Amino acid sequence: MAGDAPTRLVKGAVAEGEVRALHRDGDARGVVGGHAARVRGGVPGDRGAFRVLHAGRNAVWVAPEALSEPSPDRVVPPCPVVDRCGGCPWQMVALPAQRAARRALLADALGDLEVGELRDTVTFDDALAYRTRALMMARRVKRRLVFGFFEPRTDELVPVDACAVQHPTLNTALARARAVLDESG
Missing domain, CATH: 2.40.50.140 (Nucleic acid-binding proteins)
Structure with a gap:
């Protein structure tokens, strides 16, 4: 090379x-x-x-x-x-x-x-479940609120139901927020 x-x-x-x-x-x-x-x-x-x-x-x-x-x-x-x-x-x-x-x-x-x-x-001993802060994007897709992160150098949303590096409390909060927001239309 x-x-x-x-x-x-x-x-x-x-x-x-x-x-x-x-x-x-x-x-x-x-x-x-x-x-x-x-x-x-x-x-x-x-x-x-x-x-x-x-x-x-x-x-x-x-x-x-x-x-x-x-x-x-x-x-x-x-x-x-x-x-x-x-x-x-x-x-x-x-x-x-x-x-x-x-x-x-x-x-x-x-x-x-x-x-x-x-x-x-x-x-941390582990590379997972350590982040206690997250900045996620949201878009409504077919009457459902979709959370995720942007694909690098684009505005394409990559849907994420739970993130491996986020603390479990954040993933639980995300699921609850999605449920409440979906119900409210």
């Missing part, structure tokens, strides 16, 4: 590449078809074929199509809509790798501020 001439990338094309790092915006970063790319659903260490989602003048977005070498840090995400929902872009990354990436991003953001040594972060 290194040193190969860049392949012309167009939406829908498939090209070989690799994922190199997680980024603070949620997408991973890599090189696909010889181009720097934002990799939706990528895990550092992934190698294989990637489908081009968008190829613009300033940025290329891709998603894994067929991984010949999945990253050792790749896990099966617990959420059934993770590939469409924009809420938890790192669910396919093993928890220790997520934590290491967050720490590296923080150290990079602090840069030369001389804040001293970063201490270990206090975290």
Whole structure:
């Protein structure tokens, strides 16, 4: 891959590449078809074929199509809509790798501020059911109120009845709110 001439990338094309790092915006970063790319659903260490989602003048977005070498840090995400929902872009990354990436991003953001040594972060043991705040969108579809999250870079609502990372109390409140609002018309 290194040193190969860049392949012309167009939406829908498939090209070989690799994922190199997680980024603070949620997408991973890599090189696909010889181009720097934002990799939706990528895990550092992934190698294989990637489908081009968008190829613009300033940025290329891709998603894994067929991984010949999945990253050792790749896990099966617990959420059934993770590939469409924009809420938890790192669910396919093993928890220790997520934590290491967050720490590296923080150290990079602090840069030369001389804040001293970063201490270990206090975290939940589990990557699920920890969020105690949610910002969900709602739309009425065929007389029923549908809650969910926007698909990344769109205004397409991804319906969600319950969210795996939200605290159970929030999921219960969501179900109750939906029932009350549906009854009120």
